[in-house]
Amino acid sequence: MHPRLLLAQLEEHPLRQRLNNEFHARPPIPITGPVLVSHLVFKHSATTGQAEKENLAKLCQGHVCTAIDSSDAHVMIETGAFRMRWELHTEFSSYTFFQSLEPGQELSPDATAFDAVNPEWLAGIPGKLMVAAHVELRSTAEISPESVLANLTPNGRTMVASRVADNAAWIFTDFKIDNGFSRFLILNESMTQRQTGRTVQRLVEIETYRMMALLGLPVAKEVGKWLYKGEKELAELMDRIGQAKGAEDERQILAAMSRLAAEVEHSVARTTFRFGAARAYHGLVMQRIEELREARISGLPTFAEFMQRRLLPGMNTCEAIARRQEELSARVARNSQLLRTRVDIELERQNQELLGQMNRRAKLQLHLQEAVEGLSVVVLTYYGSQLVQYLAKGTKDLHHLNTDLITAASIPVIAGLVAWGTRRMRKKLAAEDAGAH
Template identity: 55%
Template sequence: MPPFEQHPLRRILSDEIHARPPVALDTPACVTYLAFTHHEGSAEREAIHLQALATQLGLPVPTTGSGYLLLDAGGFQLKWERHNEFSSYCFFSRGSADDTDSKDHALRHVPQAWREAIPGLLIAATHIEVRSTAELPPQSVLHQQSPGGQALIASKVAGGAGWVLTDFHLHDGFSHFLVLDEHFTPRQAGRIAQRLVEIETYRVMALLAFPVAKQVGRLVSRAEDELADLMDGMDQARSAEDDRALLARLSRLAAEVERSVALTTFRFGAAAAYYRLVRQRIEDLREERLPGFSPISEFMDRRLVPAIDTCSSIARRQDDLSARIARNSQLLRTRVDIELERQNQELLAQMNRRAKIQLHLQETVEGLSVVAITYYASQLVNYVAKGAKDLIAPLTPEIITALSIPVIASFVFMGLRRMRKALAKEEGSGGH
């Protein structure tokens, strides 16, 4: 290639399309699938655990950074995948038809101590038997009951290239699928097995939201009743104290609902995403109905769809409740703010009246100050005139004092007025 500057993710994104291909299966074969949810750092311990298996089997130490690994131990193959919430371990065993009758299926060659120490919490476990229709005719098993007596779920898949039978119940801790190969190619058989284990895993992962939905449903019902009671209280509130008490209760309710939303939004969103994956994998099977039997798609419509619809309904109710509480809180805050504004206006009016009274008092005091200052100043003039009465003859001290009174009063009045204007100007400039 020309020396173009490469995007750092170009190779990774290109390889992602081809990652995690299905393992080709030759009939007869056994597949055992285990899925473990991540728990208390189990995802970080998986790499060490897988490397321990490779060392025990004399295989090269694998790398797990890509989140995908395929180990071929001769007697079995292991495909490991890490997902957001869980990691899967799919074991493939090749052998004769007699090997499919083994109790451990594809796990029979896996070291027992190693498989019992897989980190995480087991969420899905599935056995798949792939048998030839020449060896096991479909009609010989279609009308048999499942090991637990439950009705079989059966359909033709892949355009009639094979058959799938199951009851979706757990037997000895595992769900079981029987795949009858009429004319599968090895890769086609591998794809069918992969879709079946994905349907089983994603079905269970989607149902993780159902217990959460039941719990949230009780919370939502109680919160809706409490919200209705608060709205009745809002209509009956007669004072600002009543509004503030209602606002405190409404804020507490909002915090409780928002906490529930924060804790459950991911779970409900994941349930919807897992359900879409289940529907897609069922469509990929290309099922054909068998007379007298329910296909996998019909079984999921009857059993899984109601649970998913319940989760979706509860999620919508919770979001709607959160929005209603927010609207009512805003309404109540507006009422409280209006009442506070009214009280502030009354307080400002009272302050304004007090300021006017203080101004009148100040003007009265200023008038008295002019009189007092004029009186004391005229007395000073009188004392001076008496001391200089020989110099001011023929005027007398009394006449001088009388003449000085209006002059002194005018100067004092003008001085106080100028001082008041200067103070008012300084206060006005300080406010700007």
Template identity: 55%
Template sequence: MTLFEEHPLRQSLNDEVHSRPPIPLRGPTRISYLAFVHDSGSSDQEHHHLQQLARQLQIALPETAKGHLLLDAGDFRLKWERHNEFSSYTFLRDVDDAEPEDSAALLAVPAAWRKAIPGKLMVASNVAVLSAGKHPAEARAAQLADPDRSIIVTRFADGAGWLFTDFQIHDGFSRFTIIDDGLDRRQAGRNVQRILEIETYRMMALMAFPVAKAISKTLKAAEDELADLMDAMSQTAIANDERDILTRLTRLATEVEHAVARTTYRFGAAAAYYRLVQQRTAELREQRHAGYPNITDFIERRLAPAVNTCAAIARRQEELSARIARSSQLLRTRVDIALQQQNQELLGQMNRRAKLQLRLQETVEGLSVVAITYYASQLVNYMAKGAKYVIQPLTPEILTAITIPIIATAVALGMRRMRKALAAEESGGH
């Protein structure tokens, strides 16, 4: 292998496929899960905060450069993962069947440290993994039957596990009860991770819903204004009014594009998170328990409408932006046509003025021939007077009269040749 030049990303890309594996469960377990949205550089503080925990527990300092780690503190295990928008902390504590079901793994974590976790809390869940021998699932399902409460009871992993939850927040935590009815260690870990990811991605997808509700009012106002501008554009016939409408359209386009720029990422993220929720739900391989909804039902009834609303608002934004662009282009075309008509009128006026100037020039040229002839004949007259004895029997007056037609003809021909030369030069330049 030393003979080959290795790509610098080869090892890291290969390790990425094997990173963040689920933690195998070793029997009855209590799990506390926290997800914190990054805020004001909180992701940069996580490294020092995790090292502080390691020092406090007197274990090896963790390396966080890869964005995930697993700490074994004896009393509990911690799995930390950093994602694009949030970081998750999964605390696991092995228990026996005598442990109260409502006990939380988070209580084993130093209180001061857990209270100082950087970021803003988005998801907090407690999971109790119980054995089917001590906690029969069918009996629990019968006890939970309550028409006034929406309880989710579902079997997953092809019936090897049971899940009980209501997706509600109680005392700051959502609660999940899992009964192991034949799960192996790794299978249990994978499905617990999927359930926690469904809860996390569900909340992250819903972050776009308040944005969609807020932007819908702005969109409605912009759509109404665009309709008013289109009505005004169909009725106006004055260029100044059209330019005013174009100015308002440009301002409206700026506002809409600003809204699109502010919300595109959030709406795109919501769609991506929703796809992850659907994928994780499908991977659970649920089996419906009669009389109870399962996770798929909950997602389709509660989450899908909100995500569809976000997608609809995103489409409305894009369509409104395209409509404004088309309207602006149409109005610009009208303004350009009006300007071209004005230019044609100006060119026509200039052409008429040029013709008048040409006629005046021709008139002036005729007068110029007369003037030049007059002055030239006077010169001949003066010369003839000086040589009157030489030109006898002609007199200066007779000689002057004879030269006048000759001079006039020569001047006229000279000016005609000059016009032809200028016209030829101008046509050659074009």
């Protein structure tokens, strides 16, 4: 049987094609010639995917569009005026516009790759603008790297630059927002079309992931202020534990400790995703920079050095705050357990005292019971002798017996029988109780 026919008879996993398509998703776009790339990123909620797709459909109402590649999270649209790539991510969506330029064409400061797009369509994109970046691609024949380097010194702005792709291109940027956009300049010396596409994609991803990673920094600063108060409160509670004089004080401290533990866990639950995402985004930034294969330009910092100085401290702050939260949570849990142990020991001591008091009461009741049993023997003996006396008086005329003598003789017998019966009943009850336990 032919292998293709044999495969057709096999049961295929339902995710096989989907997983393979995901492996090939978002390939870089081959780029030739001078190009202006405008990259927009919108932070959104998890429920805006359908709204974005509906808005994408409106884009083609005013243009003749051709969908080159389309999936649930990726759309490539080609028009006569521009090319647009849309990608849907967990927290954000990106819109990358490509507009071809003529060699030597001058660009105004307000020029974008989406000038041909209806402004109303841009305003209808769900979410809030997070990143806006321009990437201008030129050849070294149009703009020489030396002319760019010569113009860097007078303006005094911190410029980041490097040779990339094994010295096949030059990249310049300052990571500052100018006229609403951060800007990158690529001077292509000998890159292939796919190398150029990958380089452009890495630059816009570096800018995107850099901004997304920094979302964790304001959260870290906010949580840091609260953590200082929480750690101080925990230290005060520990002092109160040492000064506690009774179970009531310890119960009050335990209630305060439980409240603090709830606040810490709430903070951890609220920030775990943000700090984890910041760590992941930072890793992607450094990975994309490594893929550029940078070579230093004398006198200018590389992308990796710039991120080490500017981005890494913020990420370290997020890591430190996340670690402090976890440590505070663990400390609160340990101290709460210690306090609960003290409270349990005090409760056990009180229970032992209570059991001792109950034991003493039980012994007292036993003594009273024995005393009552002795009295009951006397009472029953008295009533029994009275019955014997009445019986003797009834038979006095028949047998001429002395009733007083008969009554006196019956008293020891009656007392013995009553005492024997009481003792036997006590032994029987004790045996039943022992059998029940």
